[in-house]
Amino acid sequence: MELLKEVLERIKPSEEERALVNAVTQEILKIAEEEIGKKDLEVTPRLVGSIAKDTYLSGDHDVDLFLAFPLEVPLEELRKIGLELGKAIGKRLESYEIAYAEHPYVRAFYKGFDVDIVPCYNVKSWREVKTAVDRSLLHTEWVVKHLDGRNDEVRLLKKFLKGINAYGSEVYVRGFSGYLTELLIIKYGSFMNLLENVEFLGKGKIIDLEGWLKKEPEIAYKTVEREGESPLIVIDPVDPRRNVASSLSWEKFGVFYFKAKEFVEKPGIGFFFPSKAKAGDYKALLKKKGTNLVTLLFPKPELVDDVLLPQLERSAKGFEKSLKREGFEVFDLNWGYTEKAFIMLEVDRVERPRVILKPGPEFLGERALDFYTKNQKVWIRGKRLYSEKEVKEGIVDVIEDLLTKNQVALGKNLREVIKNAEILINFVPPELEEEAYLFLSKEKWNIKG
Amino acid sequence: MELLKEVLERIKPSEEERALVNAVTQEILKIAEEEIGKKDLEVTPRLVGSIAKDTYLSGDHDVDLFLAFPLEVPLEELRKIGLELGKAIGKRLESYEIAYAEHPYVRAFYKGFDVDIVPCYNVKSWREVKTAVDRSLLHTEWVVKHLDGRNDEVRLLKKFLKGINAYGSEVYVRGFSGYLTELLIIKYGSFMNLLENVEFLGKGKIIDLEGWLKKEPEIAYKTVEREGESPLIVIDPVDPRRNVASSLSWEKFGVFYFKAKEFVEKPGIGFFFPSKAKAGDYKALLKKKGTNLVTLLFPKPELVDDVLLPQLERSAKGFEKSLKREGFEVFDLNWGYTEKAFIMLEVDRVERPRVILKPGPEFLGERALDFYTKNQKVWIRGKRLYSEKEVKEGIVDVIEDLLTKNQVALGKNLREVIKNAEILINFVPPELEEEAYLFLSKEKWNIKG
Structure with a gap:
């Protein structure tokens, strides 16, 4: 579709931008390796996220640098050494600060890039996952392995979701995460095919790309059951215990649902680049x-x-x-x-109104007599006493x-x-x-x- | 109590009034007998109601003249002949008109008295009752037999109930009927004793003066069950199928309940002769x-x-x-x-407000798409679509x-x-x-x- 080409021209990073992103990430990786070497640590620096997966949008590229520790390292030590190492790397970049998620990490800034430096375990499978961030390594690997050149389809979907205000898995957004976007493209093959099948997506509700329901039925069905109230259940290809869409709200799914239908019927650039709503008086x-x-x-x-x-x-x-x-x-x-x-x-x-109806108890009995005594005006409807109260x-x-x-x-x-x-x-x-x-x-x- | 004497002085008919009432009722009875004789009918004229029971209040005396037909007379004939006879009697009084209840009857006026002339069957027991008014004969007989000189106590109670606006069994009043008043005095012996025992009355709830629950348990228990929602169940001494208090509402019973308590605590003439509520702006x-x-x-x-x-x-x-x-x-x-x-x-x-929230259906599905299409503005909360509507x-x-x-x-x-x-x-x-x-x-x- 001509329209989608036009959108891609605006959102796909140019060769210059790609070269810059590559150069800067390599620099950062090198710095990380040097600092690891200096401290003589058995840590692997790993790039994850949309840069690693090559699904980032032009102008929208945060570097996610993970510091992968061997599984044997105790959590306390990982936290301590991970933070020290992060600081050491941060010091060699332009600026940095400490941020807090499940454990503390370093947020740095370098040559126009935000750089998150996050310690994690070097896991090979879901059975080894110890902290919430470990899974990111597996996600990146899985997407890189299965995306199969459909990176631009992901970019279209991301931009579409941003345009309709349904992108992001933060608690105050509850929309589609980047990873979910990628999985939907892998499942449906292309942006347009996904949109054309949105009714099917909503009614089918369950996506199981790795066949967990067969390979690990007990665990996978438990996930399905637990997530029954979610609009979508996308069993994580790298972890049958998890629904990738668990933070997606019905609202944001609904917006996507209706907008997809509209787009299929009548495509337009406005879905990707909405004009700002006009304010009035x-x-x-x-x-x-x-x-x-x-x-x-x-x-x-x-x-x-x-x-x-x-x-x-x-x-x-x-x-x-x-x-x-x-x-x-x-x-x-x-x-x-x-x-x-x-x-x-x-x-x-x-x-x-200043005066509102005040229902009292039913009579007979002490409570009714009490209400009768305490109120200036009292009347009865059915068995119940009423009075008025000033508010x-x-x-x-x-x-x-x-x-x-x-x-x-x-x-x-x-x-x-x-x-x-x-x-x-x-x-x-x-x-x-x-x-x-x-x-x-x-x-x-x-x-x- | 001095106060009650004072009240009685004002509500008890004087000797002159009694003489007048007796003279007029005897005149009317005589006229009725003459007309029955003229037509050669086997009908007995009977006085019923508060005059017959001597429980009327001063100045408040309607004459209830019942024309009691033998049980063998078919209902059609009773209606026809009863009305003709009533008219014949009415013609000899000052004026009359036809009124309608279960069957038509004559309302006449004579020497300052309203006179109801009502045909009925001359029943001796509840098993013979054919029309709603027949029971009145039995009521009058029963009260006359059991009141035992407590007529003034009935007058006090009637006047008290009128004063607190709880007297009368009409559908738009739903208060205490005259007969109910009499039974309550027969049960409790005196006005004051009834008022002092109003808590007991309300909680006891069932009054069975003729012991029907023992004599006709099946019928009487059915009455109790049917009337379970009433504030009082007073099994009619002359008919175990009937709750004398069946038309008494919780409201009117409640008014009596609270007023009785108040009177016992602090008696006052105002209960019997309330000053008119002062109106304002x-x-x-x-x-x-x-x-x-x-x-x-x-x-x-x-x-x-x-x-x-x-x-x-x-x-x-x-x-x-x-x-x-x-x-x-x-x-x-x-x-x-x-x-x-x-x-x-x-x-x-x-x-x-001109605009109200208009909840739509939940999505997915046709109904949701329809709502989405038809409304100018649509948003989602949870799974539900919403719009606004002008009202x-x-x-x-x-x-x-x-x-x-x-x-x-x-x-x-x-x-x-x-x-x-x-x-x-x-x-x-x-x-x-x-x-x-x-x-x-x-x-x-x-x-x-």
Whole structure:
């Protein structure tokens, strides 16, 4: 298809770019070998990830350098020596810092490249895997062995997924990982064939490229059973215990599903290179919709996205639940950060009646007599007593009251900042105006172009 | 108790009143006997009801004259001859009209008394009962035989129940009938003893003055089982198939229960002679409460209260249900009539957002693709598709729309009039101002004095 060629011209790295990537990675590998030699360690430096697999997009190339230790090395030692070695390599690059995942590793910068230097075990099979990152070695090997020249098909799929905002396996994205993308191409042969078979993909649901369901049925079926709620179950070719698509959400799979159908029907460059959604006047939109926007604004805590974003989500959902209980309807939620962190709630109204119905116990009995005694007005419907109670009226008062009484489920690192949040009604600071518009217009979620 | 004496002085008929009642009833009886003689019928005129039992309150004395036919007379004949005889008697009184219950009867007026002239069978036991009114003869006989001079205790209880608005077994009251009042006094011996034992009454629940549970266990237990949801089961001393309290609602029993407790603790003349609830400014009240009043006003159909009021209730509840489904909160309901019939709804608001969330199907599949195609904006939460839909905003539009689409459950004789009802928001005509205040202030239901 002419269109796909055009896309490839823009996303496939040029010969110059490839030469640069190769040169820099070789340099880094050499530095690593030298440092290993200096320390006289039995460690193998290994390139993994999209550079190693040659599936990276033009301009998008982080170097993943793994330091593979023999299996006999105790974990404590691997961590300690791995970090020291990483630092020694980092020192010879332009700059570096320590980052934390399952164990600490070094993030360096060199000649325009981000370089992750990660210690791991030099595993040969899934049975040897000890830490979460070990599997990366096996993934890289497996993909290199099976991709069979379809690297550009992977690139098309990656770019397509990025264009429809469904790429990345981070907890705050829950889309398609790079490895999953590669496996889907290996399974379906090409980008277009995958898209044309998306209905089949969704209904078939299980992909088992290495035949684990036959070779290791007990383990593989356990994986299938455990992952029953996932939209896809792609049994990892290098490890039958794992579903490669386990972090893929129904939302992101759904976006891919509908967009694939649309693309097959009516292909367009816009799927790969979407034009930025046009923002408008959020205040006019609020007026038109007749809804209200409540924004909580608070200092962004020093947390990585993997931690911060899920906690913001949890907090936003906490507000939704608590406000519903208080008689407000919450139509939609949004969260994120610019300079400050924010939670946005689209609600039906910002005031509610001062007096609400207060159901009491059924009579006869002590509890009923107690309710009868304690309330000024009491009446009966069926067997139940009722009274009225006065409640706070404005949503700001209600939110502050809920926060004071700890009646909102909040992300644990956000409790204090949210308690002191500014609460804005139908107004946001200039830096959030576009965000507010995209949220209220549903353009933020709208999957129709 | 001094207080009870004081009450009795006001509610017990004086000697002059008794003499008048006796004279008039004897006159009527004599007229009836003459007319029976003229027609040469084998019919016995019988006085029943509170005059016959001497449990009537001062100034409150309708004459219940029953015309008791032999059991052999076929029902058709009883109806025909009974009505003719009634008319003949009615003609000799001041005025009369035909009224309808299970069968037609004559309502006459004579010397300041309402006189019901009702044909029935001259039954001697429950096994002979053929029409609903036959039992009245047995009731009167049983009470006269067992009341044993406690007539004034019955008067106190009747007046107490009237004062707390719990007297009368009509479907739109569902309170204590006169007969039930008499049985409760026969069971508990005195007004005060009944009130002091109201907890026991409620928990004991079953009263069986004639020992039917032993004498006719099969029939009596069936009655108990059938009436399990009633607050009281008083097996009719003259008919084990019947619960005398079957029309008593939990609401009215509850009012009696709490008021009895209050009276025992702190007696007062106000229980018997309540001061009229003071009305106030319903508009100021609406403002204070922050709620809204929706009133539907329509011509009162020509229906008796027994039919009209339950249908108004059903219609009011229909609006409650439908408006809740449309996103309005309905706090309370009221209905009734003055010149026109009305339904009042106290609601949280009279406008709602123009745009509401529209949940679609789950994907995959045809229905999801269809929803995706048909809606302008679509997004996914979990496996489900969502869109927005525009809805009518003002509650008047919503109500009119619901009525047009037949989406409100209405009383069957009210459908047409309600469809053409005036809908008033936060405003009522002058004749309903007091009603609106009592409704909104809950003084209409408030059982606390």
